[in-house]
Amino acid sequence: MIEVKDIHKTFGENKVLQGITASFKPGKNNLIIGGSGSGKTTLLKCIVGLHEPTQGDVLYDGHNFTDMHFTERVHIRKEIGMLFQNSALFDSMTVEQNIMFPLNLFTDQSKEEKLDRANFCLKRVNLEGKNKLYPSELSGGMKKRVGIARAISMQPKYLFVDEPNSGLDPLTSILIDELIAELTEEYNITTVVVTHDMNSVMGIGDHIIFLYNGQKWWEGTNHEIAHTDNKELNDFVFASKFMKAAREKL
Amino acid sequence: MWLSFRKPEKFKVYWAEVMREMVSQGIGSLGIIAIISVFIGAVATIQTAFQLVSDLVPRSVVGGITRDSTILEFSPTISALVLAGRIGSSIASQIGTMRVTEQIDALEIMGVNTPGYISGVSMVPLLVIISVLLGLGGGYLACAASNTVSTADYLSGLTDGFNTVIVTVCAVKALAFGFIITSICAYQGFYTSGGALEVGQAATRGVVYSCIMILFADLIISKVLL
Numbered sequence: 001m002i003e004v005k006d007i008h009k010t011f012g013e014n015k016v017l018q019g020i021t022a023s024f025k026p027g028k029n030n031l032i033i034g035g036s037g038s039g040k041t042t043l044l045k046c047i048v049g050l051h052e053p054t055q056g057d058v059l060y061d062g063h064n065f066t067d068m069h070f071t072e073r074v075h076i077r078k079e080i081g082m083l084f085q086n087s088a089l090f091d092s093m094t095v096e097q098n099i100m101f102p103l104n105l106f107t108d109q110s111k112e113e114k115l116d117r118a119n120f121c122l123k124r125v126n127l128e129g130k131n132k133l134y135p136s137e138l139s140g141g142m143k144k145r146v147g148i149a150r151a152i153s154m155q156p157k158y159l160f161v162d163e164p165n166s167g168l169d170p171l172t173s174i175l176i177d178e179l180i181a182e183l184t185e186e187y188n189i190t191t192v193v194v195t196h197d198m199n200s201v202m203g204i205g206d207h208i209i210f211l212y213n214g215q216k217w218w219e220g221t222n223h224e225i226a227h228t229d230n231k232e233l234n235d236f237v238f239a240s241k242f243m244k245a246a247r248e249k250l
Numbered sequence: 251m252w253l254s255f256r257k258p259e260k261f262k263v264y265w266a267e268v269m270r271e272m273v274s275q276g277i278g279s280l281g282i283i284a285i286i287s288v289f290i291g292a293v294a295t296i297q298t299a300f301q302l303v304s305d306l307v308p309r310s311v312v313g314g315i316t317r318d319s320t321i322l323e324f325s326p327t328i329s330a331l332v333l334a335g336r337i338g339s340s341i342a343s344q345i346g347t348m349r350v351t352e353q354i355d356a357l358e359i360m361g362v363n364t365p366g367y368i369s370g371v372s373m374v375p376l377l378v379i380i381s382v383l384l385g386l387g388g389g390y391l392a393c394a395a396s397n398t399v400s401t402a403d404y405l406s407g408l409t410d411g412f413n414t415v416i417v418t419v420c421a422v423k424a425l426a427f428g429f430i431i432t433s434i435c436a437y438q439g440f441y442t443s444g445g446a447l448e449v450g451q452a453a454t455r456g457v458v459y460s461c462i463m464i465l466f467a468d469l470i471i472s473k474v475l476l
Contacts, residue, residue, distance in 0.1 A: 050355050074361040082359050088352035092270065104263045105360055 001026050002047060002158060002190060007056035009042050016042045017053070018214040027188045029181055029204045033196055034211035035236055040194045041085075041162060043211065047192065048082060048160055049073055060158070078106050081151030081189075085163040087143035089135040089150070095122070096131035099150045106154060121149035125179060141172035145179070152183060159189045165197040173197060177204050196236075198243055201225065210236070271369035275337045279377055282336060283329055287381040290324050291316065291388025299398040312399045313407020316389045321416045322476075325381040327468050330427035333374055334460040338435035341370065342456035345439030346449035354440065370432030375424035382420065419475045426467050434460045 002024040009017040016039045024030040032040045045051040047058050049065060058065040060076050068076070089098050099118040103109060109117070122128055125145040135143060144164060151159060161180060165173035181204040184191040193200065201208060205222035210233050212218075218233045225237060238244050298319075299312045348354050386408060393404040435456035442452040 045355075048359055050358060070361070077359060077361045080359060082356070084352040084356060086351050088356040090353055090356075091348075092267070101263075102360055105362065 001061060002192065003059040004043070004047060005057045005059070007043065007046055007058070008054045009039070009046055009051060010054045016214050017046070019056070020211070020214075020216050022209050022216055022219065024190055024192050025207045026190045027184065028190070028206040029184050030190070030192045030207045030209070031201060031205045032192065032194045032209050032211060033201055033205075033236070034217075035196065038211040039214040040196075040211050044160060044162055044192065044194045048080060049077075078154060079157040080160065081154060081156035081158070082160040083144065083147040083151050083162065083164060085166055087135070087140075087147040089138075089143055089146055091135055093134075094131065095127070095133050095135075095138070095146050095149075098135070098146060099153050102150065102154045117153060118149075121153050122146075124152070124183075125149045140167050141169075141176070144168065144172075144176050148176075148179060148183070152187070155187065156189060159184065159191040161191065161193040161195075163194060163196075165195060165200060170199070173199060174203070180204065198237060198240075201237065212236075268368050272373055275340070275369055276373040276376060279333055279336045279373070280380070282332060283377050283381050284384055286328065286332055287325060287384035288388035288391070290328060291320055291385030291390075292392035294319055294324060294385070295389035295392040295399070295404070296396065299396075303398065309399045309403035310407035310410055312393075313389070313404040314410055315407075316404075317386060317408045317412075318416055320385040320389070321382050321420045322472075323468075325385050326378050326420050326423040326427060327464065329378050329381045330374065330424070330431065330464045331461055333377065333427075334431050334435075334457050334464060337370060337373070338431045338457050338460045339453040341432060342435040342439040342442075342453040343449055345436055346442035346452040349440060349442045350445055350449060370436075371425065371428040374428030374431065375421065378420065378424035378427075415475070419471065422475060423468065423471050426471060427464050430463045430467060431460045434463060 003022070005021050007017050007020045008015070020039075020043060032043060034040045042051060046053045047065075049058075053066060056066070060079075063076070065073065065076055089095075090101065093101065096115070096118050099121050100114045103114045103117060107114070118131070119128070122130060125148050127142060127145050127149065130138070130142070130146075135146070138146065159180070164176050164180060168176065177200050180191060180193065183189060193204070195201065202222050202225075205225070208218075208220055208222060208225060209216055210218040210230075212232045218228065218230045220228065225233070228234065295312060295316045298315045299309075302311060302315075345354070348357075390401060390404055393399045393401045435453075438452040438456035438459070439449075442448050
């Protein structure tokens with residue numbers, strides 16, 4: 001289980017996170033939602049160690065990640081897979097090399113074993129035969145799927161996903177959401193997704209944390225979100241006419 | 251920054267990338283270094299000969315002065331200034347782009363330290379060696395093309411009174427300049443934030459700061475070692 005305790009993060013005078021305490025449920029899709037500038041990506045980066053919290057602790061299965069030295073964190077990082085907003089594939093490497101990179105780094109598998117694993121991951125994200133393509137030759141949706149394949153190549157215990165639907169058409173967004181949900185269930189991964197896409201919220205939100213002005217404002221499931229009387233959450237979730245109409249039908 | 255010097259857990263993982271960078275930086279810069287070196291060697295020879303035309307001065311002195319100035323100053327310093335533009339801007343913009351497209355974040359998640367210094371620090375000295383040879387060759391061509399100094403006098407001057415300390419100074423400068431270019435430009439790229447505009451600004455800053463530091467280091471090394 002991942003827990004964050006009283007996380008504060010300040011950039012200069014700007015207090016981005018102000019005392020967030022939350023736990024992310026194992027084997028579930030945990031969504032962090034909120035408007036632009038609410039601190040959701042900063043919280044994610046604090047959890048994975050890309051930002052050091054100004055105050056507070058991040059715990060992985062009870063182990064305090066914040067206090068760990070760089071070399072100690074490697075053990076946790078082996079269990080982490082992450083899909084970035086821009087996919088973050090290495091431009092100089094092919095699809096196959098991108099997926100094999102964590103395996104090269106963390107395992108002593110033979111080249112054949114690593115190739116088998118890369119092919120398995122590519123098959124899992126429906127990109128068989130795309131091994132030798134470079135990221136520049138892929139569409140946005142394909143890049144996301146390769147990013148997911150790279151993230152699951154090490155069979156992670158924790159999967160972090162930052163804005164999986166940004167820049168994608170609605171159909172591809174739904175496919176990516178479904179893929180994330182399937183992988184979470186299939187491999188019993190603790191998944192943390194940062195999003196402001198309402199399709200994702202309603203579709204895969206097993207556990208949702210709503211951030212507002214750097215604070216945890218609401219916590220619940222996608223079923224509970226439709227019936228909440230929290231004003232800020234309602235303003236955020238049901239901002240569009242489509243969502244308002246959908247709520248009335250619920 | 252100190253983490254960049256930490257020994258990587260599995261160097262073989264990075265070997266292919268290091269080789270790719272070395273080829274890109276080394277082979278990619280060879281053309282411009284060759285052209286500049288030949289012309290600088292030729293011009294240095296012609297101008298030295300012009301200033302030393304006298305019956306009291308042996309013609310071979312031209313070869314000696316060209317050799318010393320090429321090995322001590324022209325090849326390492328001018329090559330480094332050119333390479334700051336060629337390699338430095340490439341390093342800063344490449345790492346800057348990796349930063350703004352979250353590729354550096356992806357590496358950090360995996361516990362990989364970036365950037366590396368190996369390719370820049372090893373390629374600049376190699377290019378300087380080539381520059382020295384081509385610079386001296388350029389001087390020979392200038393002698394062959396003009397009647398001021400014979401090629402025999404020039405070659406004789408190259409070997410007369412050769413002091414090996416100039417090679418040491420040249421090597422130290424080349425290593426120092428390679429480190430300066432790589433570290434300053436990698437730093438500028440690594441701490442880029444924003445988008446394409448900031449990547450361009452980081453590359454410009456990297457080149458400008460590298461050039462200033464190269465000239466400063468040139469002065470210090472010359473003062474200390476000569």
